[in-house]
Amino acid sequence: MKIRGNRLITMLLLCLTWTGCSSRQANPLVQAETSIQEEVLPGSETKQEAQTNPPQGPDFEDLLLQTPEPLSGEGEMPVSTAEPADTGFDFTICFAGDINLDENWYTTRFLNEQPGGIYDCISQELVEVMRAADIMCLNNEFTYSTGGAPLPGKAYTFRADPARVEVLGQLGVDAVTLANNHVYDYGEEALLDTFTVLEEAEVPYFGAGRTLEEAMKPLYLEVEGKTVALVAASRAEKNKMTPQATDTQPGILRCYDTELFLQAIREGKANADFCIAFVHWGTEYSYELEQVQLDTGRDYLDAGADAVIGAHSHCLQGMEYYDGKPIIYSLGNYWFNEKTLDTMLLQLRFSGDDAGTQLEVQVVPAVQSGCRTTFVPEEDGQRRIYDFLESISVNVEISDQGIVTETG
Numbered sequence: 001m002k003i004r005g006n007r008l009i010t011m012l013l014l015c016l017t018w019t020g021c022s023s024r025q026a027n028p029l030v031q032a033e034t035s036i037q038e039e040v041l042p043g044s045e046t047k048q049e050a051q052t053n054p055p056q057g058p059d060f061e062d063l064l065l066q067t068p069e070p071l072s073g074e075g076e077m078p079v080s081t082a083e084p085a086d087t088g089f090d091f092t093i094c095f096a097g098d099i100n101l102d103e104n105w106y107t108t109r110f111l112n113e114q115p116g117g118i119y120d121c122i123s124q125e126l127v128e129v130m131r132a133a134d135i136m137c138l139n140n141e142f143t144y145s146t147g148g149a150p151l152p153g154k155a156y157t158f159r160a161d162p163a164r165v166e167v168l169g170q171l172g173v174d175a176v177t178l179a180n181n182h183v184y185d186y187g188e189e190a191l192l193d194t195f196t197v198l199e200e201a202e203v204p205y206f207g208a209g210r211t212l213e214e215a216m217k218p219l220y221l222e223v224e225g226k227t228v229a230l231v232a233a234s235r236a237e238k239n240k241m242t243p244q245a246t247d248t249q250p251g252i253l254r255c256y257d258t259e260l261f262l263q264a265i266r267e268g269k270a271n272a273d274f275c276i277a278f279v280h281w282g283t284e285y286s287y288e289l290e291q292v293q294l295d296t297g298r299d300y301l302d303a304g305a306d307a308v309i310g311a312h313s314h315c316l317q318g319m320e321y322y323d324g325k326p327i328i329y330s331l332g333n334y335w336f337n338e339k340t341l342d343t344m345l346l347q348l349r350f351s352g353d354d355a356g357t358q359l360e361v362q363v364v365p366a367v368q369s370g371c372r373t374t375f376v377p378e379e380d381g382q383r384r385i386y387d388f389l390e391s392i393s394v395n396v397e398i399s400d401q402g403i404v405t406e407t408g
Helices: 007-017 028-038 047-052 106-112 124-132 162-170 187-200 212-216 259-270 291-302 379-391
Strands: 089-099 135-140 175-177 219-223 226-234 274-280 307-311 319-322 325-328 333-335 341-353 356-369 372-375 396-398 403-406
Touching: 089 124, 089 226, 089 307, 124 341, 124 356, 124 372, 135 274, 162 187, 175 226, 212 259, 226 259, 259 274, 259 291, 274 291, 291 307, 291 319, 291 325, 319 396, 325 356, 333 341, 333 356, 341 379, 356 379, 379 396
Parallel strands: 089 135, 089 333, 135 175, 226 274, 274 307, 307 325
Antiparallel strands: 089 341, 219 226, 319 325, 341 356, 356 372, 356 403, 396 403
């Protein structure tokens, strides 16, 4: 799956399309604020349309580099017109936490009342950041189906009408993790419906499948000549009601015993340039980390993951650098219920060339409240969230621009 084409050509095309265009490498928070003034929000162009529909006109060819004719006269040395291969890359993967589109839940009832749909539920600044990412991934914490029956004895069961999948496209989502404790809320029939709905909508998923082999299989995405592997697993239930897939039955990948998840991480890293492990774990509405998070998060990095991203606690949890690589223990709710909670988008920016790679981690601060999730624009409000994250983390500090770095 090709997410982005050549960045240089893309930027030239965008500059022709939108005046005042600026580099994609700018601070995404600043970019978001600028693009609100300049770019029409969806349903305008999708990420793919912005690249496949270049502007036409007499000025476009003037921007293309002209290839000189090689010298061919007697005694003249031939001149090579081949340019050195560009091995540089610079791309961003953006992650959001839990969303919930259950038909009878707070969020969807609120959504149904909004004339702007999801854009009245998630603020424009955040949507701009999501759509600008080269890869946008979130936790799909429900099932898409009109069939099945709620699991007996389960307190909360979440099921969305299949038509709700359009929200993912509106938000610019490129992939979803299904390794959580709600994707099987309406049983096998609804889980199979979920796979079909996402496949028909061309939204790749990972962490679940029709067989264990599918659930373990990394999702490979191509961006700027690099391959990114996404793998996911869940250990979020005291009473294990969400089944692990088998050779013949659908389900998720679980990591109460980590061996299969470690195998998936090793496979992903062996076949990709970068591997990211997404884990559903932790104690709900607790900022305290479980010892198993601290222990197994490091195991996942040792197995080859370049970063570990967590969800399930419904609130932010801390961060840690281990062996120079980040663990984000929980992204918290992104747009999940009516509660007032700090949240964030998390951006991983990979850049470099054949000589080396850098990974920059950035927090985009937001608040979920009253079934709306909004960007926090005030410096004091941003600093409050950064300071809180630092206070519950192991060894990180966060700059005023949201850049996360290791301390000690």
